[in-house]
Amino acid sequence: MIRTVFYPGSFDPVTNGHVDVLSQALDLADRVIVAIGVHPTKPPMFDFDTRVAMIREAVTTLGVAQDRVDVIAFSDLLVAAAARHEAKALIRGLRDGTDLDYEMQMAGMNGAMAPTIRTVFLPASPHVRHITATLVRQIAAMGGDVSAFVPASVAARLDARFRPAS
Numbered sequence: 829m830i831r832t833v834f835y836p837g838s839f840d841p842v843t844n845g846h847v848d849v850l851s852q853a854l855d856l857a858d859r860v861i862v863a864i865g866v867h868p869t870k871p872p873m874f875d876f877d878t879r880v881a882m883i884r885e886a887v888t889t890l891g892v893a894q895d896r897v898d899v900i901a902f903s904d905l906l907v908a909a910a911a912r913h914e915a916k917a918l919i920r921g922l923r924d925g926t927d928l929d930y931e932m933q934m935a936g937m938n939g940a941m942a943p944t945i946r947t948v949f950l951p952a953s954p955h956v957r958h959i960t961a962t963l964v965r966q967i968a969a970m971g972g973d974v975s976a977f978v979p980a981s982v983a984a985r986l987d988a989r990f991r992p993a994s
Contacts, residue, residue: 833857833948834915836906838865838961840872841982842882845952845959849921850897851890852950859896861913866903873965876901878985885981907942917946923957 835853839846839862853860862883864876874882880899887897902909910918918938920931928949935947952959959977968974968986975983 830859831857832859832861832913832915833917833919834861834863834906834910834913834945835919836863836865836902836909838872839879839883840874840961841964841978841986842879842886843956843959843961843964843978843982844976845921845923845956846961847886847890847979848953848956849919849950850886853919853948854890854892854896856948857917859898860919861910861915862897862899863902863906863909863913864899865906866901868903873989874985882979882982882985886979889979905941907938907945910945911942915945917948920947920949921952922949923952923960 833853833856835850837846850860850862864879866876872879883897883899884894887894900909900913906918918935920935922928922931931947931949938945938947964974964977964986967977968990971990974986978986
């Protein structure tokens with residue numbers, strides 16, 4: 829039996845924290861579905877295809893077979909999307925106690941709606957615990973160096989997006 833887990837998020841952009849949690853999920857499961865949430869009222873910085881490319885590039889740095897990771901979009905209930913893909917668990921990364929409080933509420937609601945799909949909390953490694961995609965976007969937009977917080981390919985995309993025109 830293939831153990832499939834569902835790792836949802838906006839991944840806008842992919843950060844080293846996301847990659848850390850993805851790596852941990854790959855240690856637990858045969859297949860990880862990285863599920864990019866698409867919200868019509870919340871336009872992303874990077875379009876879906878660019879986010880897929882960034883995730884794929886990050887997977888190459890992990891030294892695992894590309895076919896162990898699928899990247900999909902979803903716009904419905906998380907548990908409905910996970911069930912459609914026969915995932916046995918939802919992967920949620922935790923940075924701190926604030927994340928835990930929020931994620932426990934979400935796990936409770938998701939568990940009530942889909943009792944057979946478990947939520948697995950994976951703590952971010954200490955060296956990436958402080959990273960958020962929101963802060964990365966803000967730093968990049970203000971001309972700061974984000975190379976310590978994101979994969980190199982993502983840093984290059986952010987630099988190209990925010991580099992002042994000459």
